[in-house]
Amino acid sequence: MEIYEGIKFTKEHEWAREEGGKVYIGISDYAQNALGDIVYVELPETGKKVKAGDPISVVESVKTASDIYSPVSGTVIEVNEALADSPELLNDDPYENYIAVIDPDDLSELDDLMDEEEYREFCSEEE
């Protein structure tokens, strides 16, 4: 499993990464692998307010539709429009290709998430 440093993870296999006070979110390599070929991403609307744990997007593979939950509370300020026409980018490189950018209400929520090592362990127990 390939993981980038400085990324936090949820138990639902989303990742979150803080950059300049904003939080980029996406799905983990484990998630894209479990889903298989991704054929559609339902992107959130910018301006949408979410609480940590709220559904924020839906990622659909050939086999199934999977809810994506926001790792942090805040406001959606940007979405990755490239996913609208190329949803397979999430398979190709799930850490380079974020789903949305959140202006967080409280950055300390990231502290509640798993770091890389904890997440690796979490995934190995899931298998």
Added chain:
Amino acid sequence: MENECRRTPLYEAHVKAGGKMIDFHGWLLPVQYSSILKEHENVRTKAGLFDVSHMGEIEVSGSDAFEFLQYMLTNDITAKPGKAVYSPMCYADGGTVDDLIVYKQNDDKYLLVVNASNTDKDFQWLQDNRKGNVYIKNRSDEYAQIALQGPESENILRSLAATADAQGILSGLKFYRYVNEFKIGDVNVILSRTGYTGEDGFELYCSPDDALKLWDMLCEKGAAFGLMPAGLGARDTLRLEAGLPLYGQELSETISPVMAGLGRFVKPGKGDFIGREALVSQMEGNMSHMLAGFEMTDRAIPRTGYEVYCDGQKVGHVTSGGFFPTLKKNMGIALVGMSYAEEGTELEVLVRDRKYAARTVKLPFYKR
């Protein structure tokens, strides 16, 4: 959970090839090896190899076997020698017990190939209605089945056929024809030019003891033709794109073959059979719902069970749907009220909490 599942003779080969194994009606089978989309595409353009050993095989024999099957099945099994017959099997009310393929082995012996999850139910149904000199045996454990599908299938088999005789049989074998005795390498198979993908291809029935040898032989020789193993995921997208019904979704105890648009496999002219009266009545238009193909005109993926609306009113539900890899469209099949099934009807599909526009289209979606 894995311990309770049955394994086909090819289980180890799937694991070795990187198959992602899932529980499919109690069988451990690969849903995919590398990618459903790639496997789908490969079957459409070259060839794919499927393990379908979970399918059930029921033998019906005895001097009254023919008459018995004519009474149990909706299609007419009077066929030219070497012609496989696809037929629904129905309840008295027209609901579907199963859909299956009949292979005649000799005048008094027929092999029915049935859906894996229906094998026990079908066997019981046949037993419960048994009459005359008829013997019914569940021979599922004595057969493995491998499906070789795609435009290169014949070339792959030709490369494995040892004799000029075998070559001749292969090139002469038309769609839905079969031979009871054929040799691939030194493996004896029933060779049937049938399939569930909408492509040319073959289904090979052999002894479970020979399955691995046959699989390896096909993989080895097939590689030069671009053959790749393909999993259940691709099997489902291929069959759906070709508009082929899946029992439990397009056919069921409440969806008759006539409702499913399979009226051509119901032959009232052959004499009496179970479900005849109900099915004839449906063919005359006395039914409330039928299946219709549709294409999403808004961007959303329809899936099994989603509700279908017309002018704000619920008119049915999706039986199967998804992203169609070859057509690159979001499409599906829905069971809708009769007046909504006509081609070009504007519908809406409820996806999560929003309705998205769709339009009915003609089946099959894809034709080679």
